[in-house]
Amino acid sequence: MPPAQVNEGLAMLSDQLILVTVLLYLVAMIAYALELAFGRARTATATGTTAAAAVKNRQLVSVGAAGSDSSPAEAEGESSTTSVAPAGWAIKAGSVAVVVSWLGWAANLAGILTRGFAVDRWPWGNMYEFVVALCFAAVTVFLVLLTRQPIRFLGAFVTVAAALGLGFAVLFLHVQAGPVMPALNSYWIAIHVTAAVIAGGLFLVAGVCAILYLIRNDGRMSVLPSKEQLDRIAHRAIVISFPIWTFAVIAGALWADRAWGRYWGWDPKEVWSFITWIAYAAYLHARATAGWRGKAAMIISLVAFACLLFNLVGVNIFFSGLHSYADVPK
Amino acid sequence: MTTKNQETEETEVIEQPAKPVGLGVMGWLRWGWRTLTSMRTALILLFLFALGSVPGSIYPQRSVDPGRVAQYFKNSPTEAEWLDRLWMFDVFTSPWFAAIYLLLFLSLAGCVFPRAVVHFKELRKKPPAAPRNLNRLPQSASFEGDLTVEEAAAKLRRNRFRVVTGPDWVAAEKGYLRETGNLLFHVSLLMLLFAVGAGGLFGYRGNVLVVEGDGFANTVAAYDRFMPGPQVSAESLQPFSFTLKDFQATYVASGEKRGQPLDYSATLSVQDSPSSPPRDVELKVNEPLDVNGTLTYLIGHGYAPTFKVIDGKGNTAFEGSVPCLANDQATYTSECVIKAPDAEPDQLGFLMRFLPTTVPNGDAWVSIFPGAANPTVQVFPFAGDLGMKSGEPQSVYQLNTDKLRPLGKMSAQPKPLNVGDTLELANGAGKIQFTGVKEWISIQTAYDPGRLPALIAAVAAVLGLVLSLTVRRRRVWVRITDRQVAVGGLTRTEGGGATFAEEFAEIVTMLRGAAPSEPSAPSSEPEDRPEDASAPDREPVSPSNGSSEE
Numbered sequence: 106m107p108p109a110q111v112n113e114g115l116a117m118l119s120d121q122l123i124l125v126t127v128l129l130y131l132v133a134m135i136a137y138a139l140e141l142a143f144g145r146a147r148t149a150t151a152t153g154t155t156a157a158a159a160v161k162n163r164q165l166v167s168v169g170a171a172g173s174d175s176s177p178a179e180a181e182g183e184s185s186t187t188s189v190a191p192a193g194w195a196i197k198a199g200s201v202a203v204v205v206s207w208l209g210w211a212a213n214l215a216g217i218l219t220r221g222f223a224v225d226r227w228p229w230g231n232m233y234e235f236v237v238a239l240c241f242a243a244v245t246v247f248l249v250l251l252t253r254q255p256i257r258f259l260g261a262f263v264t265v266a267a268a269l270g271l272g273f274a275v276l277f278l279h280v281q282a283g284p285v286m287p288a289l290n291s292y293w294i295a296i297h298v299t300a301a302v303i304a305g306g307l308f309l310v311a312g313v314c315a316i317l318y319l320i321r322n323d324g325r326m327s328v329l330p331s332k333e334q335l336d337r338i339a340h341r342a343i344v345i346s347f348p349i350w351t352f353a354v355i356a357g358a359l360w361a362d363r364a365w366g367r368y369w370g371w372d373p374k375e376v377w378s379f380i381t382w383i384a385y386a387a388y389l390h391a392r393a394t395a396g397w398r399g400k401a402a403m404i405i406s407l408v409a410f411a412c413l414l415f416n417l418v419g420v421n422i423f424f425s426g427l428h429s430y431a432d433v434p435k
Numbered sequence: 436m437t438t439k440n441q442e443t444e445e446t447e448v449i450e451q452p453a454k455p456v457g458l459g460v461m462g463w464l465r466w467g468w469r470t471l472t473s474m475r476t477a478l479i480l481l482f483l484f485a486l487g488s489v490p491g492s493i494y495p496q497r498s499v500d501p502g503r504v505a506q507y508f509k510n511s512p513t514e515a516e517w518l519d520r521l522w523m524f525d526v527f528t529s530p531w532f533a534a535i536y537l538l539l540f541l542s543l544a545g546c547v548f549p550r551a552v553v554h555f556k557e558l559r560k561k562p563p564a565a566p567r568n569l570n571r572l573p574q575s576a577s578f579e580g581d582l583t584v585e586e587a588a589a590k591l592r593r594n595r596f597r598v599v600t601g602p603d604w605v606a607a608e609k610g611y612l613r614e615t616g617n618l619l620f621h622v623s624l625l626m627l628l629f630a631v632g633a634g635g636l637f638g639y640r641g642n643v644l645v646v647e648g649d650g651f652a653n654t655v656a657a658y659d660r661f662m663p664g665p666q667v668s669a670e671s672l673q674p675f676s677f678t679l680k681d682f683q684a685t686y687v688a689s690g691e692k693r694g695q696p697l698d699y700s701a702t703l704s705v706q707d708s709p710s711s712p713p714r715d716v717e718l719k720v721n722e723p724l725d726v727n728g729t730l731t732y733l734i735g736h737g738y739a740p741t742f743k744v745i746d747g748k749g750n751t752a753f754e755g756s757v758p759c760l761a762n763d764q765a766t767y768t769s770e771c772v773i774k775a776p777d778a779e780p781d782q783l784g785f786l787m788r789f790l791p792t793t794v795p796n797g798d799a800w801v802s803i804f805p806g807a808a809n810p811t812v813q814v815f816p817f818a819g820d821l822g823m824k825s826g827e828p829q830s831v832y833q834l835n836t837d838k839l840r841p842l843g844k845m846s847a848q849p850k851p852l853n854v855g856d857t858l859e860l861a862n863g864a865g866k867i868q869f870t871g872v873k874e875w876i877s878i879q880t881a882y883d884p885g886r887l888p889a890l891i892a893a894v895a896a897v898l899g900l901v902l903s904l905t906v907r908r909r910r911v912w913v914r915i916t917d918r919q920v921a922v923g924g925l926t927r928t929e930g931g932g933a934t935f936a937e938e939f940a941e942i943v944t945m946l947r948g949a950a951p952s953e954p955s956a957p958s959s960e961p962e963d964r965p966e967d968a969s970a971p972d973r974e975p976v977s978p979s980n981g982s983s984e985e
């Protein structure tokens with residue numbers, strides 16, 4: 106049994122840290138946006154030209170495809186239009202944005218940890234804490250990817266999504282730090298909800314890419330990255346998070362077997378986790394299928410993402426079920 | 436020796452079955468079977484399965500909450516009737532849901548087994564010989580060097596390729612685990628459906644409410660509600676029994692979360708079988724009691740005040756505890772009913788409001804805390820006909836007041852009784868004494884022989900899934916003529932192009948060894964693989980990656 110004592114000072118600090126996080130994410134978002142608007146060479150072709158060139162340069166031996174009529178120059182993307190030169194200060198804005206988002210990330214982490222210490226339990230026992238953790242996971246995914254791949258263009262969108270999510274949590278979901286229901290006093294919360302949070306963060310990044318993909322207009326000048334890049338990042342994120350999500354659902358079933366006396370009982374949250382799972386599976390299949398790849402697959406991934414969000418928000422609010430621990434403020 | 440490249444790419448996803456030729460019954464049957472077992476049909480069925488479960492989350496389900504279904508019937512009877520005709524309150528046991536489930540089952544089975552046979556044969560097959568023109572492959576390169584066939588084969592083997600050699604060529608393949616994983620996933624799904632079905636057939640669930648001091652023996656008759664699978668017989672129930680010695684609920688005592696439950700704990704004295712010695716067990720949420728695979732869960736609790744009712748003739752008409760149901764979790768203000776059908780001259784009935792922590796509030800009394808710090812009971816007595824003779828079953832939590840008359844002046848807020856207090860009933864109808872407070876727990880027992888198989892199947896499914904998503908099947912050929920070495924490669928996995936391009940480059944570098952010479956044959960990316968043209972993937976399937984080879 107956990108102590109009922111709540112460290113009010115730490116709880117308050119946690120709330121303030123989350124506010125600081127929102128601010129930092131917003132600053133980072135503006136800086137990313139500045140870089141995006143003024144700091145990049147705009148491209149109008151569909152092939153990620155700079156990236157394609159990067160592949161070429163990295164390869165020691167040239168790689169060929171017979172039967173391809175396209176001239177090397179075309180594939181190298183030299184025909185693309187690069188008419189707007191990047192502004193020097195804007196490129197700096199991008200570096201500032203990265204630093205600020207790491208700061209926001211740290212504040213987010215500190216907010217989660219202080220809340221956890223304040224109540225002496227895993228800090229994702231209600232919907233407020235869950236959404237905060239989810240935003241943290243999404244930003245973490247982005248920042249980690251950023252250390253390995255040139256995807257700074259995503260920064261503005263991921264940070265704005267995280268700031269919106271946190272703002273929503275602070276305004277509408279916030280509950281005082283406190284102990285959780287007896288049913289949640291289990292090590293399973295560490296396993297089940299952590300997995301759901303990680304998967305959710307990855308899905309969120311994929312969702313951002315999918316939205317950009319649909320907005321991105323081929324052929325016209327755009328500050329947005331190429332569709333191929335967006336498609337690839339979304340796919341990569343979903344391929345990683347799909348098994349994690351599956352694991353989260355299975356861990357949920359194991360927990361339900363301990364807590365509710367059955368491992369699967371079609372509780373609304375279970376139903377919607379299952380639907381979400383099927384929808385992402387459909388995306389993976391669609392993307393592997395010739396006629397569906399591209400826009401159609403992306404739309405399916407957004408449908409799946411909508412199911413995920415509905416499971417997170419809608420199910421807690423509209424349906425009553427065994428999962429109603431979510432502690433949504435009335 | 437150069438054979439043509441017998442690439443028979445099985446597409447990963449969809450084969451469209453050909454339309455039936457002619458009108459023969461067999462033709463149609465064959466077409467039907469092929470359609471049913473195509474991956475596309477399986478996918479559509481999987482979709483339907485998900486879609487079909489949606490109403491189950493929207494409408495209350497009889498198997499989960501029969502009370503709310505009854506409520507629905509009361510609120511909108513016509514709509515409820517129509518919904519009921521479509522099994523909307525029993526979605527997961529409805530014929531149409533079963534139809535989807537069974538078709539999916541058939542489709543999966545019909546799709547997996549032939550594939551398993553094909554894959555098994557593939558596993559023993561050698562990689563196909565090198566095609567004549569390696570330049571035509573999606574990936575190709577050439578260089579000059581002193582590489583021999585044996586050296587190339589050895590190098591590829593070291594990279595965990597499966598290798599065959601010809602006089603001037605090497606063929607190598609790896610990544611067989613992908614299809615193995617894919618099959619494992621599908622077979623596991625089948626196993627999962629089986630396990631769930633077996634659990635439904637041979638398992639049972641039961642609910643019962645037990646008051647402190649009372650016992651329970653695991654027999655069909657002892658349950659308030661018993662839900663057996665079709666194959667469960669009364670004798671097959673695990674013969675354990677227990678007595679509820681004590682129940683403790685702890686709540687947050689102060690602050691904003693005051694009254695929130697912190698912990699529930701029931702102490703049971705359990706006998707695994709009638710002949711075994713009793714042992715004390717602490718039953719908690721998340722910590723069920725396990726007797727040989729039959730699990731007992733603590734799922735609810737409440738108060739059971741005890742009373743003694745003396746009728747108008749001075750006889751004891753009722754003595755014992757009555758379980759009360761909480762109206763409000765925050766204060767545990769609860770309601771209960773006593774029926775004393777044996778009371779004379781009139782039958783007596785009581786509605787009661789139980790307040791665990793009572794404080795006066797103006798003219799009224801309210802409970803301010805769920806724990807029993809100052810328990811009192813407000814009693815509303817009735818006399819007359821309880822209506823129990825009609826034989827219709829009655830709920831023990833409801834008093835049918837149609838043929839009852841209130842005793843004395845009815846007030847919405849009668850003065851509450853403390854423990855030990857007695858209320859004299861009007862018109863000499865008798866008296867009722869509030870003798871004490873006990874608590875009750877509701878438990879669920881569950882026996883499900885499919886639990887473990889279902890878990891194993893689910894874990895296997897995830898494993899298969901990860902394999903089939905991460906491993907790429909890929910082939911590499913080397914042809915050596917004079918000092919000219921041509922290398923070609925392809926990946927048999929859709930979408931794996933970009934990563935394979937990198938891996939291929941590494942393989943070529945590895946084959947060339949230390950002797951660098953300028954690459955020849957500049958070439959472009961195939962236009963049907965857009966991701967090949969994008970940023971480098973930093974997740975190379977490194978040749979030393981053990982998981983990508985069987």
Ligand code: HEM
Nearest residue numbers: 231232235288301354357358360361364375378416417431
């Ligand atoms: C088959 C069983 C289960 C499934 C499929 C399942 C599914 C999920 C999913 C998908 C989430 C992700 C967050 C969301 O979308 O809202 C979630 C969150 C959560 N689950 Fe489960 N779960 C199961 C069992 C359980 C059990 C037994 C418990 C606790 C007794 C539990 C407690 C939670 C909590 C506390 C969250 C955090 C999010 C929130 O408060 O809304 N789950 N579950």
